[in-house]
Amino acid sequence: NAGVMQNPRHLVRRRGQEARLRCSPMKGHSHVYWYRQLPEEGLKFMVYLQKENIIDESGMPKERFSAEFPKEGPSILRIQQVVRGDSAAYFCASSPLAGSGTDTQYFGPGTRLTVL
Amino acid sequence: DAKTTQPPSMDCAEGRAANLPCNHSTISGNEYVYWYRQIHSQGPQYIIHGLKNNETNEMASLIITEDRKSSTLILPHATLRDTAVYYCIVRGNSGGSNYKLTFGKGTLLTVNP
Numbered sequence: 001n002a003g004v005m006q007n008p009r010h011l012v013r014r015r016g017q018e019a020r021l022r023c024s025p026m027k028g029h030s031h032v033y034w035y036r037q038l039p040e041e042g043l044k045f046m047v048y049l050q051k052e053n054i055i056d057e058s059g060m061p062k063e064r065f066s067a068e069f070p071k072e073g074p075s076i077l078r079i080q081q082v083v084r085g086d087s088a089a090y091f092c093a094s095s096p097l098a099g100s101g102t103d104t105q106y107f108g109p110g111t112r113l114t115v116l
Numbered sequence: 117d118a119k120t121t122q123p124p125s126m127d128c129a130e131g132r133a134a135n136l137p138c139n140h141s142t143i144s145g146n147e148y149v150y151w152y153r154q155i156h157s158q159g160p161q162y163i164i165h166g167l168k169n170n171e172t173n174e175m176a177s178l179i180i181t182e183d184r185k186s187s188t189l190i191l192p193h194a195t196l197r198d199t200a201v202y203y204c205i206v207r208g209n210s211g212g213s214n215y216k217l218t219f220g221k222g223t224l225l226t227v228n229p
Contacts, residue, residue, distance in 0.1 A: 059216070
């Protein structure tokens with residue numbers, strides 16, 4: 001059973017460009033979570049999505065960031081007009097159940113975004 | 117969610133048991149204790165979780181005190197590949213935003229040859 005897959009693993013963008021990060025959850029999982037890890041810091045929750053629905057985006061910056069999880073295909077985290085402060089590791093996790101406290105989130109390998 | 121306290125770093129000799137402590141004195145009755153680890157530059161890896169009883173799986177054992185105010189993660193025979201930052205996380209069971217995992221600074225475990 002393949003784990004959570006993320007691509008690309010490394011992404012370099014210049015200031016002002018767009019970054020698109022993809023996440024394919026584990027087979028059978030319909031709940032996706034995105035976390036960001038800034039250099040030398042812990043992971044911070046960004047957004048929780050179910051198929052075609054954003055459940056909680058309270059951890060996501062209000063501007064330039066958006067996320068989706070379409071009926072078909074991977075979840076996408078999109079960052080428009082990137083700035084140097086967006087440089088970080090972005091991790092996706094998935095879980096099989098209804099986002100309760102007892103379902104386990106499994107993480108992907110992450111995408112390391114570098115903004116020049 | 118309850119706050120957790122972990123030592124910033126620990127050392128362990130290869131082949132010996134690694135015992136990683138975690139304090140969660142404000143934990144409430146329906147909150148679970150989860151452990152993850154993050155090996156350098158990789159995604160967090162789920163290890164184990166528990167509510168009241170001690171738990172064991174192929175990776176580790178989790179010992180939770182009777183009053184549930186602290187727990188210990190035990191790696192029975194540490195190897196060099198177990199060198200990582202270990203995170204102890206307390207999560208609610210239902211309601212609110214218990215799906216948000218709150219990662220603190222964790223414990224950097226260094227396994228020495």
